[in-house]
Each structure stands twice: as C-alpha cells, then as structure tokens.
Amino acid sequence: MMQELRTGSGPFRNSLNPMDSQTRREAYEQRQRRRSIGIASASTAVVIATIVVLVPRAPRWDRVRKSFFDGDIFTDSFPRLLEAFWLDVKIFAWSVPLIFALSLAIAISRNTRSPALFPLRAAAVIYTDVFRGIPVILTIFLVGFGVPGLFESRAWSNPLIWGSAALILSYSAYVSEEIRAGIEGVHESQRAAARSLGMTSAQTMISVVLPQALRRIVPPMMNSLVSLQKDVALVSLIGPVEILRQAGLDKSKFANFTPYVAAAVIFLMVTIPCTRLADYLLNRERRRTGATAVS
Amino acid sequence: MRSTKLIAVAAAATLVLAACGSDDAPSGAPTSEAAEAETPADTESQTTEAASDACSNTIEDGVLTIATGNPAFFPWVIDDAPESGQGFEAAVALAVGTQMGYSGDAVTWVRTDFDAAIQPGAKDFDFNLQQFTITDERKATVDFSVPYYTANQAIVALNGSSAEGATSIADLKDVKFGAQAGTTSFAFITDVIQPTQDVFAYDDNVGAKAALEANQIDAAVFDLPTALYVSGVEIDGSSVVGQFPAATGGTTDEFGLLLEKDSPLTPCVNAAVQALTDSGELAAITNEWLSEFTGAPVISE
Amino acid sequence: MTTPKLSMRAVRKSFGTNTVLDGIDLDVAPGEVITLIGASGSGKSTLLRCSNLLEPIDDGAILFDGDDIAEPGLDADPIRRRIGMVFQSFNLFPHMSVTKNVAIGPRKVLGVDKATANATAVELLARLGLTDRADAYPDQLSGGQQQRVAIARSLAMGPEVMLLDEITSALDPELVGEVLDVVRDLKADGMTMLFATHEMAFAREISDRVCFLHKGRILEQGPPEQIFGDPQEQRTREFLQRVIDSGRL
Numbered sequence: 001m002m003q004e005l006r007t008g009s010g011p012f013r014n015s016l017n018p019m020d021s022q023t024r025r026e027a028y029e030q031r032q033r034r035r036s037i038g039i040a041s042a043s044t045a046v047v048i049a050t051i052v053v054l055v056p057r058a059p060r061w062d063r064v065r066k067s068f069f070d071g072d073i074f075t076d077s078f079p080r081l082l083e084a085f086w087l088d089v090k091i092f093a094w095s096v097p098l099i100f101a102l103s104l105a106i107a108i109s110r111n112t113r114s115p116a117l118f119p120l121r122a123a124a125v126i127y128t129d130v131f132r133g134i135p136v137i138l139t140i141f142l143v144g145f146g147v148p149g150l151f152e153s154r155a156w157s158n159p160l161i162w163g164s165a166a167l168i169l170s171y172s173a174y175v176s177e178e179i180r181a182g183i184e185g186v187h188e189s190q191r192a193a194a195r196s197l198g199m200t201s202a203q204t205m206i207s208v209v210l211p212q213a214l215r216r217i218v219p220p221m222m223n224s225l226v227s228l229q230k231d232v233a234l235v236s237l238i239g240p241v242e243i244l245r246q247a248g249l250d251k252s253k254f255a256n257f258t259p260y261v262a263a264a265v266i267f268l269m270v271t272i273p274c275t276r277l278a279d280y281l282l283n284r285e286r287r288r289t290g291a292t293a294v295s
Numbered sequence: 296m297r298s299t300k301l302i303a304v305a306a307a308a309t310l311v312l313a314a315c316g317s318d319d320a321p322s323g324a325p326t327s328e329a330a331e332a333e334t335p336a337d338t339e340s341q342t343t344e345a346a347s348d349a350c351s352n353t354i355e356d357g358v359l360t361i362a363t364g365n366p367a368f369f370p371w372v373i374d375d376a377p378e379s380g381q382g383f384e385a386a387v388a389l390a391v392g393t394q395m396g397y398s399g400d401a402v403t404w405v406r407t408d409f410d411a412a413i414q415p416g417a418k419d420f421d422f423n424l425q426q427f428t429i430t431d432e433r434k435a436t437v438d439f440s441v442p443y444y445t446a447n448q449a450i451v452a453l454n455g456s457s458a459e460g461a462t463s464i465a466d467l468k469d470v471k472f473g474a475q476a477g478t479t480s481f482a483f484i485t486d487v488i489q490p491t492q493d494v495f496a497y498d499d500n501v502g503a504k505a506a507l508e509a510n511q512i513d514a515a516v517f518d519l520p521t522a523l524y525v526s527g528v529e530i531d532g533s534s535v536v537g538q539f540p541a542a543t544g545g546t547t548d549e550f551g552l553l554l555e556k557d558s559p560l561t562p563c564v565n566a567a568v569q570a571l572t573d574s575g576e577l578a579a580i581t582n583e584w585l586s587e588f589t590g591a592p593v594i595s596e
Numbered sequence: 597m598t599t600p601k602l603s604m605r606a607v608r609k610s611f612g613t614n615t616v617l618d619g620i621d622l623d624v625a626p627g628e629v630i631t632l633i634g635a636s637g638s639g640k641s642t643l644l645r646c647s648n649l650l651e652p653i654d655d656g657a658i659l660f661d662g663d664d665i666a667e668p669g670l671d672a673d674p675i676r677r678r679i680g681m682v683f684q685s686f687n688l689f690p691h692m693s694v695t696k697n698v699a700i701g702p703r704k705v706l707g708v709d710k711a712t713a714n715a716t717a718v719e720l721l722a723r724l725g726l727t728d729r730a731d732a733y734p735d736q737l738s739g740g741q742q743q744r745v746a747i748a749r750s751l752a753m754g755p756e757v758m759l760l761d762e763i764t765s766a767l768d769p770e771l772v773g774e775v776l777d778v779v780r781d782l783k784a785d786g787m788t789m790l791f792a793t794h795e796m797a798f799a800r801e802i803s804d805r806v807c808f809l810h811k812g813r814i815l816e817q818g819p820p821e822q823i824f825g826d827p828q829e830q831r832t833r834e835f836l837q838r839v840i841d842s843g844r845l
Contacts, residue, residue: 067415145502145505145506145508145509146509148509148510148511149508149509149510151510152510154471154510154511157509157510157511158511159495159506159509159511189683189685189687190687190689192645192650192683192687193681193683193687193688193689193746194689195650195672195676196648196650196676196679196680196681196750197676197677197700197701197705197749197750197753198673198674198676198677198678198701198705198753199673199701199704199705200673203704203705207700207704208689211691212689212690212691215691236496237497237498237502238497238502238506238511239473239495239496239497239502239506239511239512240493240495241493241494241495241496245476245496248410248476248477248496249476249477249481249496251477252410252413252476252477253432253477254432255413255414255415255432255433255435255436
C-alpha cells in the first residue's frame with residue numbers, strides 16, 4: 001500500500017495516464033466542491049422560491065406593493081431623484097479631501113512627542129472627544145444654523161458650506177483615530193532606522209511612517225467613506241434639497257413610499273461597488289502580508 | 296460545508312413560518328368593519344339616534360380623541376395646551392366635539408407629526424387639526440371635513456431683504472425662498488412663484504425660521520396667521536411682505552379636519568362643522584382668535 | 597595619542613528601576629574595530645543605541661571627536677548623520693525599493709539630488725553584490741540580502757563610525773557568511789566600528805579589541821587573543837565556556 005501511495009498507482013489514483021493524474025487530495029476536494037455547489041444552488045433556489053411564492057400570498061401584500069413598489073411612481077420619481085443625488089455627490093466630493101486633510105493634521109498632532117507642543121496635543125484630544133461624542137445630526141443643526149447667524153453676507157451663510165463643515169468636523173474625528181491607529185501600527189524600529197540615518201522627526205513621519213500607516217488603513221477608511229456617502233443626506237435638514245429630501249417631497253406629493261425605495265436603489269448603486277472595493281483592498285492587503293489561510 | 300446547508304434550510308424554514316404567521320393579523324378587522332357597515336343603512340330611517348350612533352364610532356368608546364401638532368403654535372393653540380380651548384384651532388376642535396356630543400372629560404388630546412398624519416393607514420386619533428390644507432392628492436389617502444377656515448399664503452422676510460416692497464409675483468423671482476417641506480406653502484413657491492434660485496426645504500416651520508435668522512434665505516412662506524405671528528413676535532426685524540389672495544395662482548388654502556380614510560365619523564364631523572358654520576359660532580371663534588391676523592399687503596400676479 | 601573617535605565616560609542608563617548601563621568607560625580610536633560580547637541583557641544593545649543618541653543617557657558623557665554629544669537638549673540629527681547603525685532585524689523601509697532605501701538618506705538628510713543619490717546607491721549595491729536586486733522590494737529579498745542592503749543604506753551617508761547591533765543574529769546560518777564578508781571589507785577600508793555579536797569566531801578574527809560586558813559594566817577588555825585565549829575574570833571564563841559548550845566557538 002505504501003508503494004501505491006508513493007507512486008500514485010492503485011486505488012489512490014484516478015487515472016492510469018500519468019499526465020492527467022490527480023493527487024488523492026485534489027480528487028477529494030473536487031468531489032467536495034461539486035457537492036457544495038450543488039447544495040448551495042439547491043438551497044438558494046428553495047429560498048428564492050419560498051420568497052417568490054409565499055410573500056405575495058401574505059394577506060396585505062397588495063397594499064404594501066402599491067405603497068412601496070408602485071412602478072409608475074418609481075419611473076416618475078427616478079430622474080428627479082437622480083438629479084437631486086447629484087448634490088449629494090458634490091457634497092461628498094468636496095468633503096472627502098478636507099476630511100482627509102483635517103484628520104491627518106489631528107492624527108499627527110496627537111502623535112507629537114515634544115513637550116512644547118502639548119497645547120496642540122490637548123486640542124486634538126478635546127476635538128476628537130467632542131466630535132465623536134455628539135451625533136452628526138446635532139452637529140449639523142448646531143453648526144449649520146448656529147454659525148451662519150454670525151455672518152452678514154449671504155455667500156458665507158450658505159448651508160452647503162456649514163452643513164459640509166459639520167460633516168467634515170464630525171467625520172475627521174473618526175478618521176483621525178483611524179489614521180492614528182495606522183501610525184501607531186508602524187513598528188518603532190522603523191522610526192529607529194530613520195532617525196539613525198539622521199532624518200528629522202518630520203522627515204521620518206512623512207517619508208517613512210505615514211506611507212506605511214496609510215497603506216494599512218485604507219480598508220477601514222473605505223468603511224468611513226461608505227458611511228459618509230449616506231450621512232451626506234443629513235444636510236437636507238438645513239435646507240438644501242438633496243435626494244433624501246426630494247424623496248420626501250415626492251412621498252408627500254404622491255402619498256406613497258415608492259420614492260424612498262427609488263432613493264434606496266440609487267444609494268445602493270453607489271455604496272455597493274464601494275463596499276466591494278473596500279473588500280478587495282482588504283483582501284489584497286491580507287495577501288500581501290503573506291499569511292497562508294488555515295482551513 | 297455542512298453548516299452552509301443547515302443555515303440555508305433554517306432560513307427557508309423561517310421564511311415559511313413567517314409567511315404562515317402573518318395570516319393571523321387581518322382576521323380581527325372584518326368583524327368590526329362589518330359592524331360599522333351596518334350603521335350608514337340605519338341613518339336614513341332614524342335621525343338623531345342614528346346620528347349619535349355614527350358619532351359614537353370613535354376609536355375609544357365614549358371618548359373623542361383629537362390630535363394636533365407637537366408643539367402646537369400660536370395663534371392656533373395658546374401655550375401648547377389645546378385642552379384649555381385657548382387658541383383658534385383648540386376652540387374649533389372643542390366646539391366640534393361638543394356638537395358631536397363629547398365635552399369635558401370625554402375629550403382627550405394626542406400629538407402627531409404633520410407628515411405622519413397625511414400618510415395612508417390607520418390612525419390613533421378620531422380627527423386631527425394642524426392647519427391641514429384640503430388638497431386632492433391628500434384626499435386620496437385621508438378624509439377631510441368641510442373647511443373650517445380659509446387662509447392665504449404670506450411671505451415673511453427680514454427687513455432690507457430683496458423681497459421687501461414686492462407687489463407682484465414677478466418682483467419675487469430672484470428671491471431665495473424656504474418653507475416647510477410637503478406643505479402647500481412649499482408647493483406655492485415651486486409651482487406659482489417659480490423662483491430662479493433653488494428653494495430650501497425644512498422638516499418644520501422652526502427650520503424655516505432658523506434659516507431666515509441665519510440669513511440663509513431671503514424669505515419664508517407660511518399661512519397668513521402664522522406669518523403674522525412669526526414676524527410680529529418671533530423674529531425681530533422681520534415683516535410680512537405680503538399675502539397672496541385666492542386669485543393668485545388659485546391656491547386658496549382651506550383648512551379641514553383630517554380623518555382616517557373612509558372613517559365612519561366623517562359624516563358626523565361634517566355635520567358638526569356645518570352646524571357651527573350655519574349658526575355663526577365658527578365666525579365668532581374666528582373673530583375672537585384671528586381678527587388681528589388678517590392685515591398684510593396683497594401681492595398680485 | 598590621537599583623540600579617540602568615540603569616547604564614553606561613566607555612562608549610566610536605566611529603564612525604570614532596571615539599571616542597564618552601570619558606568620561604562622570606553623575609548624574607540626579611529627579605524628579601530630571593537631567587539632562587544634556578553635550575555636543577553638548585559639547592555640550591549642543599549643550601549644550601541646546610546647552611542648548614536650537613539651536613547652538618551654542618564655549620566656556621564658559621550659564624546660564624539662572630543663565633543664560631548666550627550667549633553668541634554670543637544671540636537672541629535674547632525675550627529676546621527678555621521679554615525680551609522682545597522683540593526684539585528686534590518687529595519688528596511690518596506691514601501692521603498694532597495695535602491696530607494698539606500699538613496700533616501702542622502703536625498704532627505706544630505707540634500708543630494710535624486711540622480712546623484714541613485715548613482716551612489718547603485719555603486720554601493722554593486723560593491724555589496726546586490727546589483728540584480730536593485731529594483732526589488734525588501735520582502736522579496738532573503739535575510740542576508742536585506743542585511744547587506746541595510747549596511748549599504750548606512751554607508752550611503754558616509755558615516756565616520758558604524759554601530760553594528762548583532763547584525764547576524766536573525767539570519768539563517770548559511771546567510772551569515774555573506775554579511776560577515778561585508779564587515780571584513782569595511783574593516784579593510786578602515787571603518788571605525790563598534791560591533792555587538794555572538795559570532796565569536798568572527799570576533800576573534802577581525803577585532804582589534806574585545807570588551808566583555810556583564811551587568812552593565814565592561815568587566816574585561818583586551819585584544820582577542822587575550823580575551824578568548826586567556827581571560828582574566830572568572831565571569832568571562834564562565835561565559836566563554838557556555839559559548840564553547842553550545843558549539844559556537
């Protein structure tokens with residue numbers, strides 16, 4: 001039997017042709033794969049069939065369908081919602097770089113070691129505590145209505161400015177912690193090597209620590225960004241008619257919730273690809289750090 | 296691999312169970328609907344008895360549940376205390392209740408969101424009043440009584456704003472407007488005024504007022520009595536730029552009491568409001584609470 | 597008598613309650629190769645890390661070309677440019693190619709332009725036999741190759757003294773040789789080196805002087821023939837005996 005195992009002949013080999021031989025493990029895994037695909041397909045089919053057959057049989061399905069899934073209202077609303085969504089996209093686009101810049105500044109401030117910079121460190125800690133502690137909605141109201149009241153000129157009181165500022169202030173508090181975690185995840189020995197070469201603290205941070213830190217935190221940052229894509233809708237509370245508000249207006253106009261479903265579809269069209277991208281980046285990072293999967 | 300199979304079967308089983316479970320819910324409804332269906336047939340043969348039968352179909356036996364906004368504003372309700380009967384809508388509600396045969400302890404108040412009240416579905420009140428304008432779209436999902444008040448739209452602006460001195464709709468084209476979302480005020484701006492700048496929308500009038508004070512909008516639109524209160528009392532340095540009578544754009548706001556769609560109480564409530572109108576009591580109430588709130592320059596088309 | 601390149605006078609260093617350096621006196625002449633041997637925890641690494649001011653000392657003085665560099669508050673960066681350090685775990689910058697790892701020091705610290713820095717890097721890598729790995733990234737290199745790149749990185753700065761902290765301890769035995777060859781070359785070029793190691797045979801071969809550290813003090817120092825052949829102190833003898841028993845001498 002040992003002879004057979006070693007040469008792959010006998011019952012442990014699938015074919016007599018040495019060219020297309022399979023190891024015993026490969027054959028087993030192939031059988032298992034086929035079995036699991038079969039089971040997965042069958043169970044998925046059962047679940048889908050159950051939903052498709054049983055849900056419409058629920059007694060009030062007709063009303064729910066009319067209230068939430070009305071085809072005519074969907075087609076009527078959709079273009080309007082898409083146009084309103086453009087505002088959300090714009091707010092997102094100009095907020096993200098500012099969030100990143102502010103977060104970086106705060107993370108680095110918290111990381112300084114020199115005693116002279118203590119006020120800066122303290123300010124960073126207070127900032128993160130406050131803006132992570134207050135719900136984003138509150139920040140939007142307080143900053144969105146409160147701050148503009150101080151200005152005379154209309155250009156400076158625009159709720160898009162202050163709504164975005166509120167989002168930036170809130171999100172920077174979270175993202176700065178992510179960056180800080182990334183910075184602290186870079187081993188001290190990297191700093192030792194850089195300093196031994198004669199690099200200053202600043203050079204060490206910029207050339208050695210940050211590039212490594214930022215590479216690692218791309219996946220959690222992506223999560224924050226997906227979250228931001230949805231919170232952008234909160235700016236609607238202080239006036240601008242973006243997709244959430246437009247959906248609400250349509251809901252009132254048609255007395256029907258289908259516009260909300262349409263808005264949800266539009267959100268998913270953007271957030272799902274982003275989540276998949278985040279997953280892809282996470283997996284790539286995992287593969288690069290080389291750990292082999294244990295089954 | 297075995298665990299995936301188990302989960303899939305469990306999920307399917309759960310769905311089946313859930314679908315079966317929902318059979319229970321509607322069985323309660325048919326019996327009460329059958330009982331209520333009998334009453335309109337009786338109304339023709341008997342008069343006052345049938346009428347009081349119709350008026351007895353409140354959601355809670357022997358009690359009339361009236362709803363209004365949270366908070367309820369001046370001059371519709373004074374000090375957010377509608378039970379006192381102080382304020383135009385508070386007074387109208389109590390008068391209607393008395394007509395229907397409910398007074399004193401037999402009347403309770405609840406609060407609802409403006410938006411939530413207009414949605415289709417069962418209500419936890421018998422009727423609701425918070426300056427609901429009667430519109431055809433809303434009639435598709437709720438019942439309205441005959442009107443108890445007619446109000447014009449009016450504009451409030453800070454002194455010195457670009458809206459000041461406007462005498463026609465054309466003068467208002469370049470003004471930055473804001474209003475509560477989903478109201479006829481908001482629709483008035485977008486459909487009739489059609490300004491060149493995007494209109495801002497708020498969850499409630501408080502947002503519109505805050506935006507005015509923060510200099511984010513030039514002008515806000517409210518019904519006239521609210522507009523007069525806002526400019527007279529709430530926001531310093533503001534005024535009612537003008538009101539839009541029925542002729543302008545044809546959207547006179549008629550306020551009606553709001554009931555659940557096809558509510559059995561609707562005929563009763565209508566009878567009550569009609570009685571108050573005919574007897575002149577409604578006019579007296581209007582005079583008592585809203586007489587100061589009718590003066591503002593008229594803006595024409 | 598020329599001024600020592602590096603001098604330590606009564607250097608003391610503690611971490612919390614743990615005294616790691618307990619009065620070190622040491623002179624390193626220009627071009628001299630001094631090996632530090634001793635058990636783990638005897639202070640070898642700490643001594644090296646204090647020499648280029650990665651760790652501040654608690655007491656005593658460190659003289660570099662006669663100037664006290666251990667003065668509290670002194671800006672350490674200009675000093676560190678002139679002292680090179682190579683670490684046990686290489687500490688290459690993983691996000692930079694081999695060439696960039698070597699060129700980054702001159703570019704950022706010495707202000708050399710990119711082209712010249714790269715040219716110097718290429719030259720150094722050639723000298724160390726790493727030309728074909730010039731565009732690779734550290735995680736694609738073997739341990740021996742990485743350590744040689746680390747040495748090149750240090751050399752690119754043109755240091756006057758090199759501190760080598762157990763640079764072969766993390767390497768597979770068959771890769772140790774290529775790194776030690778480089779150290780031999782450095783000695784041949786006249787580099788002043790302070791070298792902590794467990795490689796006793798090599799130490800014996802290239803050192804001008806060997807220092808045996810025990811509990812934060814230099815218990816015994818002298819030429820390698822004396823330390824390895826005829827140690828004076830009991831502890832030195834015990835330590836060397838243990839090393840012989842483990843087959844490393």
